[in-house]
Amino acid sequence: MITLLPETLEDLWEIFHHQPDYKPMAGGTDLLVRMGVDKKQPPALVCLEKIHDLKTIKKTRDGIRIGSGVTLTELLKNDLIQENLPILHTAISTLGSPLIRNMGTLGGNICTASPAGDTLPALYLLGARVTLYSDRGNRILPLDEFIQGPGRTLLADKEILGSILIPPGDRFNVHHFEKVGQRKALAIAVVSLAALLKVHGGVVEEARLAWGSVGPTIVRSREAEKALEGRKLTLTTLNHAADLARSAVSPISDVRASADYRRRVAGNLLLRLAV
Numbered sequence: 001m002i003t004l005l006p007e008t009l010e011d012l013w014e015i016f017h018h019q020p021d022y023k024p025m026a027g028g029t030d031l032l033v034r035m036g037v038d039k040k041q042p043p044a045l046v047c048l049e050k051i052h053d054l055k056t057i058k059k060t061r062d063g064i065r066i067g068s069g070v071t072l073t074e075l076l077k078n079d080l081i082q083e084n085l086p087i088l089h090t091a092i093s094t095l096g097s098p099l100i101r102n103m104g105t106l107g108g109n110i111c112t113a114s115p116a117g118d119t120l121p122a123l124y125l126l127g128a129r130v131t132l133y134s135d136r137g138n139r140i141l142p143l144d145e146f147i148q149g150p151g152r153t154l155l156a157d158k159e160i161l162g163s164i165l166i167p168p169g170d171r172f173n174v175h176h177f178e179k180v181g182q183r184k185a186l187a188i189a190v191v192s193l194a195a196l197l198k199v200h201g202g203v204v205e206e207a208r209l210a211w212g213s214v215g216p217t218i219v220r221s222r223e224a225e226k227a228l229e230g231r232k233l234t235l236t237t238l239n240h241a242a243d244l245a246r247s248a249v250s251p252i253s254d255v256r257a258s259a260d261y262r263r264r265v266a267g268n269l270l271l272r273l274a275v
């Protein structure tokens with residue numbers, strides 16, 4: 001297997017042109033594990049880690065733009081993320097271990113398109129959009145359209161995920177992320193919940209809710225969101241929303257948990273929002 005290390009996007013397009021059977025690699029924390037499990041190697045690995053254009057975090061008029069190659073540790077340490085995107089910050093702090101976060105990137109977490117990807121529920125709620133780069137130009141897609149199913153995205157041939165744009169979410173004053181795993185550290189989510197709420201005078205004015213690991217992609221329930229809007233965050237209100245959430249999710253049973261357990265926990269996690 002050939003391993004290539006381009007330093008610019010121009011070099012990357014050149015490689016794609018001459019080497020049609022390539023696989024892009026960012027941190028390799030998903031890809032190398034997958035290659036070991038499948039016992040299959042692509043003819044060429046193209047490492048993206050040296051491409052500077054993929055490694056910046058910027059505040060623009062449209063929101064915060066994060067290069068796909070920014071590592072999870074860099075995001076955790078970044079002031080813009082800590083101050084403006086606390087729900088994403090919390091989600092990343094639960095992902096893997098320090099070693100995994102040092103290597104793993106936001107772009108890799110997105111392109112893996114796992115329903116258990118920890119950054120995804122927060123990014124869905126924040127209305128993230130992805131910019132896909134190729135030598136044909138760039139195109140922008142909403143993240144929830146880009147991710148099609150487990151391991152499936154709308155990435156086209158010779159295209160990479162370049163950056164992620166997160167519009168300002170400053171109207172929300174409750175930022176909640178919780179992950180239930182089989183143990184406290186280094187656990188893939190059995191169920192996770194991200195919630196963004198705008199609460200004024202004790203009443204929920206706007207609610208956004210998203211669950212991970214309970215369907216082929218991240219699940220949002222507009223019915224559960226509507227059940228909170230215009231109401232106080234009491235256990236009665238939340239129990240009603242939790243029932244709606246349990247109907248909205250479509251979990252599977254696997255080695256980590258049964259579908260029934262996941263469905264119950266998906267609802268129960270909402271009760272944590274009670275004040």
Ligand SMILES: Cc1cc2nc3c(=O)[nH]c(=O)nc-3n(C[C@H](O)[C@H](O)[C@H](O)COP(=O)(O)OP(=O)(O)OC[C@H]3O[C@@H](n4cnc5c(N)ncnc54)[C@H](O)[C@@H]3O)c2cc1C
Binds near residue numbers: 025106112118186
């Ligand atoms: C021990 C361990 C624990 C883990 N725990 C968690 C966890 O708790 N939560 C969680 O969500 N994940 C977890 N993971 C999975 C993984 O670490 C994350 O998904 C990480 O964010 C992947 O990023 P990466 O840069 O390493 O991706 P890579 O492995 O480099 O790539 C993953 C996939 O994305 C593609 N890709 C990467 N970047 C691009 C790009 N810019 N454009 C196009 N395609 C691209 C690759 O071709 C590959 O198909 C864990 C992994 C391990 C090994």
